[in-house]
Amino acid sequence: MSNSRRLFLKGACVAAVGASGFTLVRAKEAGKNTSKPVYKYALVHDETKCIGCDACSIACREVNQVPEGVSRLEIKREGPFGEYPNQYFRFTRHSCQQCESTPCVDVCPTGAAYKDPDTGIVSVDEWKCVGCQYCIAACPYQIRFINPITKAADKCDFCKDTRLKEGKKPACVSACPTKALTFGDITDPDSQIVKVLKSAPSYRSKLDLGTRPKVFRIASQGGEVKL
Amino acid sequence: MNPFHFDGLIWHWPIAIYLFLAGVSAGAICFAVLLKQFKLGEDAYKSGFVQAACLISPLAVFAGLGILVIDLTKPFDFWKILVFYNPRSVMSVGVAVLLIYQVALFAWLACVFKEPVLTWCQGRWSVVDKGFKALMKYEATITGLLVLLALSLGAYTGFLLSALRTYPMLNNPVLPLLFLISGISSGAAATLLGGVLLKGNPDGKEVHFIHNIEIPIILLELVLLFTFFAGLILSGGQSQVAALTAIGEGFWGWVFWGGVVVMGLSMPLALNLFMKASSKRKFSYVAMTASFSLVGVLLLRNFILYTGQMTIA
Ligand code: SF4
Ligand code: SF4
Ligand code: SF4
Numbered sequence: 001m002s003n004s005r006r007l008f009l010k011g012a013c014v015a016a017v018g019a020s021g022f023t024l025v026r027a028k029e030a031g032k033n034t035s036k037p038v039y040k041y042a043l044v045h046d047e048t049k050c051i052g053c054d055a056c057s058i059a060c061r062e063v064n065q066v067p068e069g070v071s072r073l074e075i076k077r078e079g080p081f082g083e084y085p086n087q088y089f090r091f092t093r094h095s096c097q098q099c100e101s102t103p104c105v106d107v108c109p110t111g112a113a114y115k116d117p118d119t120g121i122v123s124v125d126e127w128k129c130v131g132c133q134y135c136i137a138a139c140p141y142q143i144r145f146i147n148p149i150t151k152a153a154d155k156c157d158f159c160k161d162t163r164l165k166e167g168k169k170p171a172c173v174s175a176c177p178t179k180a181l182t183f184g185d186i187t188d189p190d191s192q193i194v195k196v197l198k199s200a201p202s203y204r205s206k207l208d209l210g211t212r213p214k215v216f217r218i219a220s221q222g223g224e225v226k227l
Numbered sequence: 228m229n230p231f232h233f234d235g236l237i238w239h240w241p242i243a244i245y246l247f248l249a250g251v252s253a254g255a256i257c258f259a260v261l262l263k264q265f266k267l268g269e270d271a272y273k274s275g276f277v278q279a280a281c282l283i284s285p286l287a288v289f290a291g292l293g294i295l296v297i298d299l300t301k302p303f304d305f306w307k308i309l310v311f312y313n314p315r316s317v318m319s320v321g322v323a324v325l326l327i328y329q330v331a332l333f334a335w336l337a338c339v340f341k342e343p344v345l346t347w348c349q350g351r352w353s354v355v356d357k358g359f360k361a362l363m364k365y366e367a368t369i370t371g372l373l374v375l376l377a378l379s380l381g382a383y384t385g386f387l388l389s390a391l392r393t394y395p396m397l398n399n400p401v402l403p404l405l406f407l408i409s410g411i412s413s414g415a416a417a418t419l420l421g422g423v424l425l426k427g428n429p430d431g432k433e434v435h436f437i438h439n440i441e442i443p444i445i446l447l448e449l450v451l452l453f454t455f456f457a458g459l460i461l462s463g464g465q466s467q468v469a470a471l472t473a474i475g476e477g478f479w480g481w482v483f484w485g486g487v488v489v490m491g492l493s494m495p496l497a498l499n500l501f502m503k504a505s506s507k508r509k510f511s512y513v514a515m516t517a518s519f520s521l522v523g524v525l526l527l528r529n530f531i532l533y534t535g536q537m538t539i540a
Contacts, residue, residue: 103392109318110311130307131300134318137237140393140540151300209392209540 039185040120041158042098042214043173044196048221049180050091052077056172056181063162063171070145072096072156073172090220096143096156097205097213098122104135104144113153120214121160126152140209158183186214228537230478235393236536241298243528246384247413248291249325250406250524253377254414255421256284256332258437260374263339266436272340276433279421280414281336287417288329317390321383328376335373338366381407388535396459396469397535405451406528412444413524416495420517423510430508438499445496445520452488469538479534482526491523 052075060066060073072095079089102122104113112128113135115121129152136144136153147154159170168174173181184193202216231239259280263271271277296305309326313319337344341359348355362369385403392398415437423429459470474483498516502508 106315107318107390109313109316109322110307111313128307128311129301130304132308132318133237133300134316137536138391138393142235142393142539146300206540
């Protein structure tokens with residue numbers, strides 16, 4: 001008995017160490033970025049220029065064939081603030097923040113949620129997705145949804161498979177009448193987006209979670225000051 | 228706020244039932260192993276309690292997996308979870324554990340029931356004989372591996388939720404431990420309830436053995452629950468908001484205090500202590516105590532899942 005017990009203990013220890021070691025090593029490897037992305041696409045939403053016309057979200061629905069009832073992009077409206085005639089609203093963009101450190105990709109069991117190595121754009125492989133909704137729960141910005149037609153997880157991918165392929169800017173950026181949206185590569189110091197970001201202070205949502213979002217916002221003076 | 232429908236709710240009750248069943252399976256098989264190793268030895272298969280645990284454990288894990296698959300938006304694509312693997316995903320690691328666990332589970336079941344199976348075969352098929360002999364050589368290793376995998380499975384039910392940064396209440400290091408311990412206690416309860424229903428002696432040594440372990444487990448569970456919520460409240464911010472929303476007034480507050488704390492933990496604890504003091508255990512006591520704990524753990528899973536999703540970081 002004592003012999004077999006010792007045998008079992010040995011076996012169990014080896015198995016435990018082996019299994020956890022393997023997982024840790026694999027996780028570490030997966031965490032490493034072997035090849036640097038060629039581009040790092042980002043977006044600025046200038047809330048001081050936004051008039052809440054929804055041209056962006058309508059264009060998005062059209063170009064990316066987003067079905068009724070769900071949306072990749074919404075403009076949230078707060079307000080009105082102030083007294084007539086100086087009333088104003090505050091508009092914020094609700095869409096994938098294209099995190100640099102991605103909770104959605106980390107949890108996906110099949111690798112259907114992934115970050116494109118060339119563009120840094122977080123995307124979904126419709127075919128690989130099984131619809132476990134783990135990524136939807138993991139996204140702290142709550143912008144993922146199940147596409148009622150494909151039954152796969154879906155979200156904004158900067159029009160990667162539609163407009164970007166044709167060499168055009170994302171649909172929302174082109175549709176915006178006030179030029180509130182700027183899209184581009186932040187690794188290129190001469191790009192329009194870097195200029196915009198340098199010209200005005202910007203903020204990003206929920207930075208404390210360590211997600212490092214690539215959607216920047218330029219805050220409107222309007223709105224409440226909340227504690 | 229409607230307790231079952233609110234903004235931010237992604238995972239519904241099927242997930243809670245899946246987590247519950249995985250915990251029951253892991254807990255029940257742990258008790259079957261303990262009973263065999265320390266109380267019953269080679270005669271283990273004759274005990275109603277071991278039989279119950281050996282029946283419940285595989286059925287619960289199958290049912291849990293079934294629910295998980297049906298709950299996917301693309302159930303027919305579930306095989307992609309098995310083919311593709313993301314080592315960083317808690318779900319991937321958990322699925323791998325679940326699969327190896329089932330292999331170890333059936334290997335161990337074969338070891339426990341070798342006598343009745345072999346008598347039933349009466350040497351008709353020499354392959355069966357040989358297979359069992361080969362398996363028997365590794366019984367100790369299989370047992371050890373099974374316990375290890377069962378504990379991993381129990382903790383995994385918590386890790387699955389604690390990996391979510393979105394929800395400050397779930398993103399909590401105590402959660403896996405809490406789920407592991409409550410899973411073990413639900414396994415004990417399922418074993419006892421199944422055992423007395425399979426005509427096991429309610430005053431038998433199995434019941435005494437399990438009850439002796441159950442008392443410290445319930446105490447530990449209470450301590451972990453306290454640590455869980457005290458930790459959340461003391462860390463302030465959204466964690467505090469989440470904790471106070473969960474255990475404050477409203478539907479889920481009632482579930483927590485009435486269902487989890489009073490019915491699921493305090494009553495079984497009181498009944499256990501009472502049974503220890505009074506000399507004889509009766510069927511009704513054992514069955515009632517076990518049912519209370521089972522319902523308590525099921526409520527705990529639902530409570531944590533739903534209230535956890537109510538507050539966003
Ligand atoms: S915003 Fe959500 S979906 Fe987009 S990259 Fe971040 S975690 Fe993923
Ligand atoms: S829903 Fe799809 S993309 Fe999201 S985690 Fe599950 S498999 Fe991955
Ligand atoms: S199109 Fe431009 S101005 Fe109109 S809502 Fe969108 S970002 Fe704002």
